[in-house]
Amino acid sequence: MSADDRPRLLGAAVDRVLAETLREVAADVTEGTVADYIPELADADREAFGVTIASVLGRSYGAGDADAPFTIQSASKPFVYAFACEELGADAVHERVGVEPSGEPFNAISLDERGRPENPFINAGAIVTTSLVPAADADERFRRIRDALSRFAGRELDLDDDVHRSEAETGHRNRALAGLALAAGSLATDDVDAATDPYFRQCALRVTTADLALMGATLANGGVHPITRDRVIGERAARDTLSVMATCGMYDRSGAWAFRVGMPAKSGVGGGIVAVRPGEFGVGVYSPPLDEAGNSARGVAMLEALSDRFGLHMFDHIVEPVSPVAEVDVDAAAGTVTFDLRGELDFIAAEQIVHDVGRVLEHTDARVVRLDFGDVTVVAGIAEQLLGETAAAAEAAGIEVHAVGAPDRVLEQFGLADRR
Numbered sequence: 001m002s003a004d005d006r007p008r009l010l011g012a013a014v015d016r017v018l019a020e021t022l023r024e025v026a027a028d029v030t031e032g033t034v035a036d037y038i039p040e041l042a043d044a045d046r047e048a049f050g051v052t053i054a055s056v057l058g059r060s061y062g063a064g065d066a067d068a069p070f071t072i073q074s075a076s077k078p079f080v081y082a083f084a085c086e087e088l089g090a091d092a093v094h095e096r097v098g099v100e101p102s103g104e105p106f107n108a109i110s111l112d113e114r115g116r117p118e119n120p121f122i123n124a125g126a127i128v129t130t131s132l133v134p135a136a137d138a139d140e141r142f143r144r145i146r147d148a149l150s151r152f153a154g155r156e157l158d159l160d161d162d163v164h165r166s167e168a169e170t171g172h173r174n175r176a177l178a179g180l181a182l183a184a185g186s187l188a189t190d191d192v193d194a195a196t197d198p199y200f201r202q203c204a205l206r207v208t209t210a211d212l213a214l215m216g217a218t219l220a221n222g223g224v225h226p227i228t229r230d231r232v233i234g235e236r237a238a239r240d241t242l243s244v245m246a247t248c249g250m251y252d253r254s255g256a257w258a259f260r261v262g263m264p265a266k267s268g269v270g271g272g273i274v275a276v277r278p279g280e281f282g283v284g285v286y287s288p289p290l291d292e293a294g295n296s297a298r299g300v301a302m303l304e305a306l307s308d309r310f311g312l313h314m315f316d317h318i319v320e321p322v323s324p325v326a327e328v329d330v331d332a333a334a335g336t337v338t339f340d341l342r343g344e345l346d347f348i349a350a351e352q353i354v355h356d357v358g359r360v361l362e363h364t365d366a367r368v369v370r371l372d373f374g375d376v377t378v379v380a381g382i383a384e385q386l387l388g389e390t391a392a393a394a395e396a397a398g399i400e401v402h403a404v405g406a407p408d409r410v411l412e413q414f415g416l417a418d419r420r
């Protein structure tokens with residue numbers, strides 16, 4: 001083994017599981033039809049099949065045709081939506097497009113009672129979202145979208161001219177959807193082409209599963225690219241995007257997807273799917289044959305298998321979280337009790353702390369409680385309230401509460417800055 005092989009070897013276990021799962025899925029899933037309503041897509045290699053997982057720490061794991069290029073198609077939509085939310089604020093975006101799963105195919109004629117497409121991930125809503133990106137004309141709009149998507153990927157994405165031309169020549173239904181949105185007052189320009197032209201080009205941007213995985217990892221990481229460290233969007237826009245991906249990402253299979261896979265995701269007719277494990281990683285999968293809903297058949301099966309194998313469903317039960325109280329130290333002579341706290345303090349952690357403090361106070365006559373935050377990483381809003389109110393109640397009962405060992409930021413967070 002050369003020194004150069006060593007870093008690679010450290011991730012080999014994940015690469016191996018990915019390769020094995022890919023092989024099993026390829027053997028099990030043989031149905032699906034390559035999209036041909038955009039003529040140029042019909043030439044895709046049916047057997048191409050690849051996967052990449054990119055973690056928020058910047059490491060990537062892959063198998064199969066992980067680096068094969070394909071057009072991003074509808075997997076561009078969450079990133080353009082995120083960009084529009086970042087530029088305009090989510091409220092302005094939702095003046096013109098909703099956030100309801102449509103229960104309909106990707107190319108459905110969709111307008112709600114307010115004249116808005118149901119969500120930004122079906123074509124009608126995606127075209128409206130593209131039209132919202134502030135720009136003087138179609139060229140500038142596309143340039144801004146390409147720049148934004150390139151920042152999500154961490155490299156300059158290029159356009160597949162043939163696929164773009166092919167869709168521009170045949171995309172009459174999308175032009176009609178843009179026309180309906182214009183008539184209903186939801187398109188942000190009065191020139192249909194100024195919306196559909198950049199939309200067709202955004203769909204024809206070329207990516208690999210490695211790009212999709214990093215784009216997903218940027219969302220997983222609250223909007224910061226794991227490798228370039230570029231803050232592409234704010235945390236709120238990242239959260240908003242993941243919310244819509246969780247409910248609307250897989251068209252009229254969004255319910256079955258949430259049930260079986262349980263990860264925010266978005267598919268494209270080029271055969272790509274991007275999925276996200278918030279806080280942890282992004283996944284990119286590629287296989288051109290599509291199921292009846294227009295989602296990559298093997299891609300869906302691959303993510304189902306990974307979700308099962310790695311326990312990735314967002315509602316999987318975390319059995320026993322470690323106790324937020326690492327140690328309790330009673331100094332009877334001094335009349336103090338010190339609680340060494342650790343980790344991420346969410347509601348349950350705060351509940352545990354309050355419970356432990358109460359029990360210790362019942363069994364000692366300590367008059368001073370010291371909460372040591374030295375090893376605490378985050379205090380969630382709800383934990384902040386619970387601990388703050390407990391501290392106030394304890395003081396009312398004649399027990400002093402001191403917060404120690406925490407950065408000021410954490411102390412201020414729950415009103416203990418003056419209790420040191």
Ligand SMILES: NC(=O)CC[C@H](N)C(=O)O
Nearest residue numbers: 073074106123203268269
């Ligand atoms: N589902 C998709 O990927 C559709 C994208 C494609 N460019 C279209 O508008 O038809």
